[in-house]
Each structure stands twice: as C-alpha cells, then as structure tokens.
Amino acid sequence: MKTDVGEASLYEKNIVLYGPPGTGKTYYTVIYAVAIIENTTLEKLRAEPYEEVLSRYTVYKKEGQVAFTTFHQSFGYEEFIEGIKPVLDDEVSDQVRYKIEPGIFKQLCEQAQQLEISSLIPNQSFSTDTRIWKVSLGRRENVQTKRDCFENNYIRIGWDDLGANIADETEFPNTSVKKIISDFYDEMSIGDIVLSLGDQKHIDAIGIIKGEPEWLEQVDYYKRSRKVEWIAKDIWEDVYKSNQQTNLTLATVYELKKINREEINQLILRYAENKRDDLEIEENKKKYVFIIDEINRGNISKILGELITLIEPTKRLGAPEQMKVQLPYSKSEFGVPQNVYIIGTMNTADRSIALMDTALRRRFRFIEMMPNLQVLEGINVEGIDIQKMVDTINKRIEVLFDREHTIGHAYFLNLKKEPTMANLAGIFENAIIPLLQEYFYEDYSKIQLILGDNAKANNLKFILDTPVQMDNIFKAIPDVDLPESKYCIQKSAFQDSQSYIGIYE
Template sequence: MAVGDIVLSLRTRDSIDGIGIVTDEYEYDDSYDHYGRKREVNWIATDINENILAMNGNKGLTQRTVYRLNRITLNDLLPIINEHKTKVDEVQEERNHVFIIDEINRGNISKIFGELITLIEKQKRLGMNEQAKVRLPYSKKEFGVPSNVYLLGTMNTADRSIAMLDTALRRRFRFIEMLPDVGALDGIVVNGVNIRRLLETMNKRIEVLYDREHTIGHAYFIELKDSPDLSKLARIFKNAVLPLLQEYFYEDYRKIQLILGDNMKNDDSKFISERKIDQGLFGRADEVDLDILESTYTINAAAFENPEAYRKIYES
C-alpha cells in the first residue's frame, strides 16, 4: 500500500462498508499486543452497504488481511461516493498525478491522445458540469479524466517542428516559456571562473547575433555545482557548448569567436584560432581573386584547459 491508495473495507463477500484514502506512511505501533503494523486512513464513506460483486468481475471478496482489487477503478467508486454525499474533492485532490511527455511537438498527437484529446479539457474532466467519458476499446469500460491529473508537454521552441504543432494541442495547453535560469548557477566557481557570469555573457551575445530562442540552457553546467572541476568544464565546452554554437551559426566561426570573446583575447586563450591564407598557396596572385578567400579557423584544444580562456569571455 502507499499514500493516496483507495481502501475498501470488507462487509460480506459481495459488499463493502467503507471507502477511505491512505494518508500516511507505514509505521509500527508497539502499544498493540498483536497486529502493530498500521497506516492512517481518511475514511470518506462509512457505515455503508454497497454490493460491488459485479464491479469486481463477479469475484467474491475474501477475509485476507489486505489485497489489491485490480478490476475496480476510482471511476467505478465515484458514483458510490456521490450517492453517500461525501466530499469527492478529498478523493480527487488527495494525490495529484503528473504525466510528462517529452518533445511532445515531435509526436503524433492522434496516437498519443486518441479520444482523450477531448477529455483532457478542464470543463470535460470528471466532476465538472460538462464532464465527458469514452468507452475504452479493449476493456469496454467507461473512462474519464479526473481533475487531479496534470499533463506536461516539453518542447524546444527553437525546433523547426514547432511551426507544425497540432492546433488541437495549442488550444488545450497553456504555454509557459522556460528561459535559462542563470540564478541556478550562483556560487559555482571553477578555478576562478564564475560560471553564472560566463553563461550570462554568452547568452546576451547569442540574443544579439541570433535570437533569444537559442540561448544556452543552464542545465549544461549544473553538474559543476557538486564537482567544480576544470576538466569537467572543458568537457562541457568541448562536447556540448562549442558543437551547439557550430550548429547555430552554421560554422560561421567569426560569430562563434564573438560569442566566446575570442576577438578580444590573445592567441593562447582563444578557443577558435584564426589563420590568414597564404596568398602564394594558389599560385600567381594576379590570377586569383583573393577577396573571395577567407581566413581558416582551427579549434585551439589547449584553451579548454586554460581558466583564462573562460574568464576572458566575461571580463573583457
């Protein structure tokens, strides 16, 4: 048993005399001579005589101490609770349930929700004035969505697929913007590098050179809170931050240099090193339009292990 479980009290093999909700964790009470194991229960319907044989698939109840009734759902019990004028809200609000659907914009909404796309609307939930139910195709039972079920869908607004987001989904969900939380990085210092200022400065530059939808999330750096190690910071930049910037700017290394402050550093602390093209590389200069040629860029591996390279991002 667990907190939030529904408990039915046996009356006869066909009926129950009480409905309750487990409200506390298991404890052992040695003041009892026998059966000292107990849990607190909030009894929301008592002194009743309800036959639940059909609801239980015509299987009789037994006098075993406690067992699970897999055939009976909360939806089956709500009419009984209503009939006895108990507070349905105590059942529904005792324990909230959350479903998280990651990258919901990439999914097939029809397959994810099916008929439930209507039932998840607030006014269509169980207990509401416009409550609605559907008959499930396999069990043939009527099903509705309780008001204590919350659906969270996550998506990256920089993702191109958001433009094709299902209209039905847009109408039923509230959209909450979650920008990077640099405050979560307060107090993280790696070899003198202030991680909050580091991310804050890069994101301000990204917002100018690209847009606010592509700012870098703080989650990349959270692991430094427990282990502020330079080699770990180097790994984050080498395997996550730099590849992300390369994708954002289509390997336009001049813009990547601006994000990382390389345009204001000496060569040793630059993450991206620039090398001018040797004009003799293509033979006679008068035969080649050198104006169309750009510098070449290389990643300076040594900079990732240099604390100065990170500090110069925000100290310039």
C-alpha cells in the first residue's frame, strides 16, 4: 500500500493524519509544516534528505512559527487557550499570586497577528515577540516632558531617587513601583509597541521601542528612558472599545493585555503609510503551524471549548463569517488568524476513527496513512525478506482484527542501516510482540496465527504452547472451562532466522 498524503490537502487549514502505529504520521508532520511555511510541495521536500528538512523545521520552531504539543486526558483548556496559574512573587518570597497566562495555542495565534516590523537601518533588528504597552509621559499638567519625548524620539519615566543602577535594589516605595520599573527594564523589549496616554479613552501617539533602557543624566527629572521610533504623534485616537471598553489608567507603564491586536495593527498600518523613513511595517505574511500529536487522546470539548467553531476556515479572522469570542478569564476577544494551520495526528489503534468527536471530524480534513511496505523493499536480514514478512503479518491482522491495527513500516526502517539479527530480535521482542499482546488482549492462540507459529516446529515458535496436564494440577477436574494449553514467549526463537522465515513460508 502507498501512503496517501495528497497535495490537494496541503494548504487546508485543519488536517489530521490518521492510521495504524508506525506509519510515519509524526514524521510527516515535519514535512507538512515545512511545506506549508515555505509554500512548496510535499514531493519537492520528499526528494530532499530528511535531515535537511528537519533542520529547517527546528529553526522555524525556534523562531515561533511552529508549535508542538501532545494531547492527553489531563490536558485542558487552561494549557491550550488560557487559564489562571499560580506564580511566586519573586525568588526570595514564598508568597503566591495568581496570573492569567495564555495557553500554547493562543500564544501562537497572537504571534501570527503581530505586524512585520523591519528596520531600514543596517545592523538594527527588532524583536518578533511584540507586546503592546501604555505609557504616561509626565504628569498631565507637565506637557514639556511629553513634547521632549516626541521631539527626541524616546519615552521617559521617573523615580530618579532610586538611582541609575536598580539591579541591586531590594526595597521599593511600594509593589506597584517595583512592577512598573521591572516592566520598563525587564519586560519591555525592542520591537514592542507603545501607546502614549492622552486621556482615559484616547491615545495621542504610537511608537515602537528601538533601544534598551538608558539613564539621561542631562535632564532634570524622568531620567529613565528608552529610544522610540514614533509612528504617529499628536493624534487623538479612541481606543476604549479596542481595549474591551476599559479605561486607560494613570499608571506609568503597563501592558495592554485586553486590547484588540487586530484593531491596533490596522491603526498602525494606517499611520505607517506616511512614515517609511527608518521602518518598514506590514501585515504578517508568515505562515504558522500548530501540531497536535495524538489528537484523539484528549478530551476535545474540554480542551478546545468555543475554539471548535473559531478554527473553521469560514469563521477565522478576515473571513466573510469571521467570529470572535470573549475569553472567560481575561475577558479579551479572541479569534483564529487565517495564517495559522493545524495538523493533528491520530493513532487508529488507540481509538477507532468512528468514535472520534463528531464536531472535530466536521472541521478537519482526515488523511489516511497506511503502512507503506515499498520502503522495506530490499531489506534482508540473514535470508529474511522483511517486506514479505510484514506484508504477511498485516494480511493476517486484517482478517483476525481489522486494517486499522496493522503494523507500520516505521518499526523496521532501522534495519536499513543495521540489518542484523540482534536488531530484528530487539524490534520483535520490544515492539511487535507487546503490540500484538495489546491488540488481541493476550489471546495467544491468535498471536500464534499471526506469526505462523501454529505451523512451526516447537523450537521455532515465538509463542510456545504446551498442553496443560490437569491431573497433575487439580485433585479433581473442576466442572468449568479450562484452557487446554499454556503459553509462553520463547526468547530463543528471536535469534533464529527460520522463526521469521516461517511467518511467510
């Protein structure tokens, strides 16, 4: 059989690769992810050495374009979308506070929505992990500080009495000051967006952080600064609705976690049209891939929640029927971007495809991946035709069980590099026999049929059966059904080539 991974499904938003164990589903997620990101074909990547494709996949994963997780019964909405999690206040205190943390999928979606910001100045780069901050530039009655910031391309904050070097400071006036200074120095990054406070509902400037924190000795006050590239100054934009109908506060610096990134992106793009001096700002054209291994092992309703609707191509951001939901913890609006692709894998031996969550089946394209025995052609271990042996085993499994529980080619691929009896014996003893035990609930008579042991001499049987001598075990034969034979795994058979040849001859 040939693995069916058709090109037509490559750029669909949601796909699931499903099939028996060992058919290369997880292996193929690497090829799929790279093909999607590079906008190329599967055939082209198959022609390349897998190590080269994997190397590029690792780079994309490191850069945040690929995320990988495995579903299981304990995995939930809090890990996938967002949840409230306990954190320690600092390294020396054992006080616990609770923080709303984005889940792994939400983080990828947020990154996929970030603007592409690149500098036209050589040797100047920007962070890709963009966050949005609100800054108050001086007191309301002190317009000079704000004018100075606008004219000299930076932002400034105070608490000058704490000194230029705050790394060793252990005492702050209060926890809010500590949080503000920590955000300014440690959390705010080059490439982040800053919105200057106008009033509770409006901003009067938009900028992008260009430098690390500096101490301005030449100014009289508000000496802590960061270089900023102002995209727009002296504007008056209402962000009340974009900020989930929440007023901006006077706090000097804080992250706007509720703000609608898509709307702020459009605002930045509108003003950036007339500003192309040092920066190039455009919508994110990169593709992002989220891989879910063992997707059928998780509780889909518990993990995805309302996301089950949002992942539909017609319900994604920018689609004619786009949908957003208000998340239960952060109360922020959330939607799935068009440039996010979801690839799942499903082992049909774990759970039948017929039992899969119906809501999930309707929203994913399912691609079957069956054993591809052509890749085993030519592998010979001491006269054993591996391709023929596996083909025979799978034909018997289809008759005694079903095709969803056949054995994948991946179990035997290592024999290409190391075609030894010791390697083959290890594969059978540690993988194939345990798998058959699980399939047939330790019904060893059926396992014997699968391995052809019913027609072999005793010394060649993997599963050795010996008659049960009832008279030697019981004082009287009980009036119940008793097994006529007992079974044991004969380890010496794993080292004999005739035991394997006897499977198919």
